[in-house]
Amino acid sequence: RGATGGRVGRKSYELSLREQWIMEDKLLNDHGTIEEIALITSKVTDLLSIHPKNITSGLNLDILTSGAVVKAAYVSAAFVIRGVAADIMDIDPEELDICHLQLEDDKKVGKILISDYHPNGSGFTSWLKDNWKECLNAIRKPSGEDNFADVLLSPKHGNKCKDACYECLKNFRNMAYHPLLDWRLGVSIVKVLADSNYVSGLDGKFDSPELKGWLDHASIQRDSLCDSFSNLNPEPTQWGVLPGLDIGPFRLVLVHELWDVEDPLAGSVLMDAKNKAQA
Numbered sequence: 001r002g003a004t005g006g007r008v009g010r011k012s013y014e015l016s017l018r019e020q021w022i023m024e025d026k027l028l029n030d031h032g033t034i035e036e037i038a039l040i041t042s043k044v045t046d047l048l049s050i051h052p053k054n055i056t057s058g059l060n061l062d063i064l065t066s067g068a069v070v071k072a073a074y075v076s077a078a079f080v081i082r083g084v085a086a087d088i089m090d091i092d093p094e095e096l097d098i099c100h101l102q103l104e105d106d107k108k109v110g111k112i113l114i115s116d117y118h119p120n121g122s123g124f125t126s127w128l129k130d131n132w133k134e135c136l137n138a139i140r141k142p143s144g145e146d147n148f149a150d151v152l153l154s155p156k157h158g159n160k161c162k163d164a165c166y167e168c169l170k171n172f173r174n175m176a177y178h179p180l181l182d183w184r185l186g187v188s189i190v191k192v193l194a195d196s197n198y199v200s201g202l203d204g205k206f207d208s209p210e211l212k213g214w215l216d217h218a219s220i221q222r223d224s225l226c227d228s229f230s231n232l233n234p235e236p237t238q239w240g241v242l243p244g245l246d247i248g249p250f251r252l253v254l255v256h257e258l259w260d261v262e263d264p265l266a267g268s269v270l271m272d273a274k275n276k277a278q279a
Contacts (some may be wrong), residue, residue: 015055045118046125047099050081052192058202058265059258061192062108068180069257074101074110074185075177079169079192080152082114084135085128087148094173095124136194139187152183153180153209184210188258200258202268204241218254219243224253239273251277 052061063071078098086093099113111153116122128135138149151157162183164170174181187210191198201211222243226234235246244253253273255261264271 043119045116046121047115048125052109054196061261063110072180073185073189075180076182077189078112080186083148084138139190202265204269237278244272
């Protein structure tokens with residue numbers, strides 16, 4: 001379009017794309033080899049790497065072998081940590097950047113990377129490193145005050161927020177992460193970082209904010225599965241404290257997203273359910 005004498009004119013153009021191929025064999029034959037490239041930009045700033053020091057027995061924290069669910073837990077934990085730190089420092093959460101997740105070398109656990117948003121560092125990531133225990137304790141031991149951690153863990157929020165909402169982890173700038181966000185899973189990862197004995201309900205204790213109501217939710221999911229496969233005449237079952245169902249020759253047990261189903265923790269509710277189902 002062009003503007004002349006106050007008027008906007010419009011001209012039609014014909015675009016001819018001859019010999020344009022989308023098939024790889026044609027691309028290779030007619031246009032040489034295909035190269036993979038990446039566009040990057042560098043930024044000098046502080047960077048904080050966070051990962052569990054020890055692998056908690058009974059939990060699967062590997063973001064590569066567990067599908068999307070453990071990745072979602074780490075992403076959610078990153079936003080929980082950012083929210084707590086920003087609240088304590090009284091800054092905009094956007095001052096802290098959440099980088100891509102990585103796999104910690106020689107450990108089957110994920111790694112969270114947090115950096116300052118502004119180049120050359122603003123000191124917020126450095127503060128988070130120096131006050132790491134304070135941020136963990138805000139999640140582990142709510143103070144009863146009207147702050148981010150206490151609102152997140154409050155019964156009022158837990159009763160109305162299924163996974164994430166705009167009062168906890170969601171905002172308009174992290175919409176790409178919305179399908180992954182779950183504050184309960186995020187809090188579970190934070191507690192793993194704070195306590196190597198945390199087993200996310202494997203000990204049969206589901207009274208903490210991130211686990212409260214999980215057994216009822218699992219039973220609802222079990223009933224939904226039974227309805228979905230009603231043509232196969234599924235039978236609702238109960239293995240110890242864990243709900244399950246029988247479908248033909250298969251016995252299913254509903255488990256928490258972070259539990260290691262390949263190597264259940266000895267003496268756990270999952271091992272008990274497995275033994276009873278196999279018997």
